[in-house]
Amino acid sequence: MSTPAEIYDELKGFLDFGEPDAVRLRALAPVFAKHGSTITDDFYVVLGKNAETAKLIEGRVDALKATHARWMAELFAGDYGEGYFNxxxxxxxxxxxxxxxPYxxxxxxxxxxxxAERIIHQNVADRGEATASYNSLLKLLDxxxxxxxxxxQEERLDLLTKVTGMKRGLLENLIKQGQKKK
Ligand code: HEM
Known part of the structure; x- marks a missing residue:
């Protein structure tokens, strides 16, 4: 079975995510450096309204906002290789x-x-460029x-390996066989 890093590379190919996307995303960096904090603020308002998510963020929203802002800056840094994946x-x-x-x-x-769609369309004057940039961002968010x-998925397989004492490869084969039988 492929490793997560191999799957990531394969998916980039599958989505046709490449240098033109990286160039467009880099060009969006100043826009999101200026307006991205509104996304982060709204994000934590949404998480705060739901009981299950609210209890996880309680008392640490400011710290989480800082990590979220870093996550966002990396979206527009233009480097989507191994370091980004890790x-x-x-x-x-x-x-x-x-x-x-996970849901x-x-x-x-x-x-x-x-x-993000709102911010891009409000700040990128050329409509075609705005749409292309948004499409590149959608690929990266996916x-x-x-x-x-x-x-x-990795964590569940690790847990099953621990609980059953079975080797990882054996478990993956069993899953594959089970899927074939369906
Ligand atoms: C698109 C969705 C999400 C993104 C991009 C995101 C991003 C992040 C990032 C970048 C971190 C910091 C990780 C680190 O470097 O340590 C983080 C941590 C965290 N996130 Fe999210 N997050 C998302 C969804 C959620 C949701 C739905 C919740 C629900 C409560 C949540 C709760 C948390 C919590 C509690 C931590 C801190 C975990 C810890 O350090 O103990 N996140 N998130």
């Missing part, structure tokens, strides 16, 4: 470890997508989510 995988693992259900991460990305999901 950082995103680590962020995924942080969410696994706090016991957050909250999936669902909250909607707020980031919507707010890649980020895929990596976070890989972190959840």
């Amino acid at each position: 950082g995103r995988m680590r962020i995924g693992m942080v969410h696994v470890k706090v016991g957050l259900s 909250y991460v999936e669902a909250t990305m909607t707020h980031i997508r919507n707010a 890649l980020d989510l895929m990596v976070i999901n890989l972190a959840y």
